[in-house]
Amino acid sequence: MDLIRIENVTKRFAKHVALDDVSLSIPEGSIYGLLGPNGAGKTTLLRIINRIIAPDSGRVMFGGKEISADDVYRIGYMPEERGLYKKMKVGEQAIFFARLKGLSRKEATCRLKVWFEKFGIESWWDKNVSELSKGMAQKVQFIATVLHEPKLLIFDEPFSGFDPINANLLKGEILALRDKGATIIFSTHNMSSVEEVCDHITLINQSKNILSGNVDEIRHRHGANIFEIDYRGEEQDILKALAGRCEIMDSVPSPTGFNKIKLHIATDEEVRAVIAAANESVEMRSFREIIPSMNDIFIRAVNGNL
Template sequence: MSNLLEVSNVSKKYGQYTALDDVSLHVPKGSIFGLLGPNGAGKTTLIRIVNQITYPDKGTVMFNGKPLQPEHIAKIGYLPEERGLYKSMKVGEQALYLAQLKGLSKKEAKERLQYWFDRLGIGDWWNKKIQELSKGMAQKIQFVVTVLHKPDLLIFDEPFSGFDPINANIIKDEILHLRDQGATVIFSTHRMESVEELCDDIALIHKSRKMLDGKLVDIKRQHRSNTFEVGLDTTNHQALRTALEERYAVSDAGFKSLSDELKLRIRLQPGHSPNDLLHDLMSQATVTHFVELIPSVNDIFIQTVKDSDHE
């Protein structure tokens, strides 16, 4: 069993509106899984189904090899995008309550809260009311409450919103730390750079359907276009460019460099290898820069969504 979560052919309708249409995906154990999609794509519905807040009309969800059941709730930690705390309750009391709702005993919950509060340096907040805390502070409490019961599966919906860069970094490190300790993380966000940085696997949902999914490297491999960015040191930029345009698809490149070389983006025909290109270039100029253009998650996201809208 290498998948912690397997969603198979799940559909969900709200009246006439289809929120999810035959979506299947699997989340490998111990991975950080990026669940991507434009607003209103159906991500939240899918997450709510996994949390058993709502139920699919069709399809199955398997958790650790077994059909999803109410007792799995204790093994899932969920930080919703729309989140908040009871404003007039004290921090400690509230954290204890939420932890106990997840099935922890009071004693256990207290010990673990102590650990986390110390770890994040927020121990002196225990007797403060939530309304006295800033938004970022409240977010920290929420993070602690989400992970407190050591869930196998952590679901974070926009976990970094409301954090300053320093605290966002702290939370990011904690997420990685939890992954290293064996937790599986589903991560839903619009911040592509954090997907790039954190995720091993991704799935893209658009208009209620899954557009693509798999290992991030595999997806990038599929989307690579055999395009290279090159920097060429030559005296006559125009002549070289014209010569190259006869053999390759050439366009301008905009990478940053220190000298004033010719910067080009060269797309290879199928069958050509990078070595052929490199040889060719070296015979004509000094190569100062040679790098394969790997599509960013951002590019893949936008490309996929645009393509599907044109269909």
């Protein structure tokens, strides 16, 4: 079931169209990546989902109904530029944001204690935000975002500014939230994080949705039927065996005897025949499809050669 359905949303600002007839569906319990070059309209879309701004036309459905003001209690939003009051104590501040999301002061304090313990930051409670480093402040912001246990979490560039250790910690927390039933949208330029955590993506370019779907499915769909074989044996033997069955793109013999060959197989039906032939001629160690990285797909899609 889809938690969020965006139906033909269009948003114009004074001189340009920020979103042009964008539709997409976000399945419940998924981690959804929103990709796109700078200025493509990602933040506008996130703001529309957050009801910060209203679309000119089209609508946003939340859990099957048109999104309403009360739904903000079920959404947690962490904008790209982190926003905290610099001169306010960390604990008070987190309570303040939680109360704005409908938690009572008592409930917020209880939950915060648990999170602060989990992140090992209990000692920050009475510190001013201005005393924290950027990464530290982001941890606080993350907690403030998820504290009211929303059904939908929206992160704008969540990993920017985190060191690898904390980025991993955050990734772990995001996956854990998903496992507890939250649906997560995040916008990013970081393609490796998309491959690691996202189930689905939408690629927005120049205000339009140009590519949507399941990450694995997209990568396979845009695979170019290119395969690679690692083998031990004579190069001539495998070349002879494969001749006529497929197109050899590259062959790299190695003095150590572990050779690689890269091929293009025109149709899926021929894959088994190619494997059989190769297996006859040399000692095969591996056979795998070269799937394009999300990075490649992103660049090709934005440049219009997908």
